[in-house]
Amino acid sequence: MQQYPMTAHHKQKEEKEPKFKHTPTNVVIKSLHISMVQGETYTQEDLRCLVLKELHKQDPKYAVTRARLRHIAALVMEIKIKIKCKIGKKPVKNDKCPVCNVKMTETKNKTLDGPDAPLGYKCHCCGYWTDKNRRRIPKEYLFIYQ
Numbered sequence: 001m002q003q004y005p006m007t008a009h010h011k012q013k014e015e016k017e018p019k020f021k022h023t024p025t026n027v028v029i030k031s032l033h034i035s036m037v038q039g040e041t042y043t044q045e046d047l048r049c050l051v052l053k054e055l056h057k058q059d060p061k062y063a064v065t066r067a068r069l070r071h072i073a074a075l076v077m078e079i080k081i082k083i084k085c086k087i088g089k090k091p092v093k094n095d096k097c098p099v100c101n102v103k104m105t106e107t108k109n110k111t112l113d114g115p116d117a118p119l120g121y122k123c124h125c126c127g128y129w130t131d132k133n134r135r136r137i138p139k140e141y142l143f144i145y146q
């Protein structure tokens with residue numbers, strides 16, 4: 001096998017550190033509390049910008065995706081999430097909440113006699129709900145700090 005000499009370029013590539021770093025959940029929660037003002041409403045993008053600014057003061061490599069930030073925000077008592085949905089044509093795929101990733105509970109239509117008819121799902125963490133046969137698809141989120 002032919003051996004290639006190591007070039008400066010190769011060396012640089014090998015020594016390069018990862019560009020981004022996973023931010024621990026507690027650090028994200030702390031940044032949410034610091035960034036958000038009581039009574040204010042934020043879009044998902046606004047909130048991510050604010051939180052990243054705060055995180056980068058501690059470590060410029062900290063990163064958090066929109067979805068993860070939303071899942072974490074749903075866990076914070078002081079943060080209320082308003083969800084705008086559009087009605088899809090497809091049934092619900094699974095019982096995980098699309099907003100906060102928590103397992104949803106089945107809602108049932110009370111019938112006078114016979115078994116209760118399954119109706120849909122409801123999330124007790126963020127308040128999202130959906131029909132079983134026509135999934136409500138979240139398309140916009142508003143975060144309110146209270």
Ligand SMILES: [Zn+2]
Binds near residue numbers: 097098125128
């Ligand atoms: Zn939820």
